[in-house]
Amino acid sequence: MRALALILLLAGCSTQGSGGLFSVYRDTDVPIASKAVFAPERYLGVWYEVSRYPVPFQSGCVGVTAEYGLRDDGLLSVLNICRDTAGQETARIEGTAEIVGPGRLKVRFPSVPFVAADYWVLWTDEDYRTAVVGAPNGRSGWILNRTPDIRADRLQAARDVLQFNGYDLSRLEEF
Numbered sequence: 001m002r003a004l005a006l007i008l009l010l011a012g013c014s015t016q017g018s019g020g021l022f023s024v025y026r027d028t029d030v031p032i033a034s035k036a037v038f039a040p041e042r043y044l045g046v047w048y049e050v051s052r053y054p055v056p057f058q059s060g061c062v063g064v065t066a067e068y069g070l071r072d073d074g075l076l077s078v079l080n081i082c083r084d085t086a087g088q089e090t091a092r093i094e095g096t097a098e099i100v101g102p103g104r105l106k107v108r109f110p111s112v113p114f115v116a117a118d119y120w121v122l123w124t125d126e127d128y129r130t131a132v133v134g135a136p137n138g139r140s141g142w143i144l145n146r147t148p149d150i151r152a153d154r155l156q157a158a159r160d161v162l163q164f165n166g167y168d169l170s171r172l173e174e175f
Contacts, residue, residue: 024137024138025138025168026134026138026168027138028136028138031166032120032134032166033165034101034121035102037102038102038103038121038124042128043068043124043131044070046067046146047144048063048144048146048147048148049142049175050155050174051143051159051173051175052141052172052175053142053171053172053173054171054173058082060090061084061090061091062083062085063083063087063175064082065080066078066079067079067081071096076098077095078109079093079094080092094109095108095110095112103120103121104118104119104120105119105121107119117135118137119133119135120133120136121133122134122165123158129147129154130143130154131144131158132158132162141167141172143158155174
């Protein structure tokens, strides 16, 4: 857990481009847009990661889940769980997300001081079964689904959203 927190802290301090801890997976000259009509209450619950861009803090993780809940103070609770190939939990991190605009969240983890990460919901299907998440700096991106398996049409739509927002699909990992 401490190693995960340290990596997240270093990631927040890294510089964009090839010299930093994170690779950049999108052309940052391409405009990026978050979901303009975002219903946070529909986003709550468990999401399964079906695709992601490689980030050091998720190295070796499969079967990743992210769970969002509503707190009394108006923030969202965040619980991310990493599993190994046998399905055993290997790491978890809890934090909060503040809604700072339509589809735009700032995520903070207490074990990673002074760092708030941009987490933009770029798209969801109409029923909030599939979501695409990214960051303006292009260092991260995920395709999430309400179940571990995703229908081919929704996966293709999610991939199209990433590409439209400047992401390099050749570097996307699918599980």
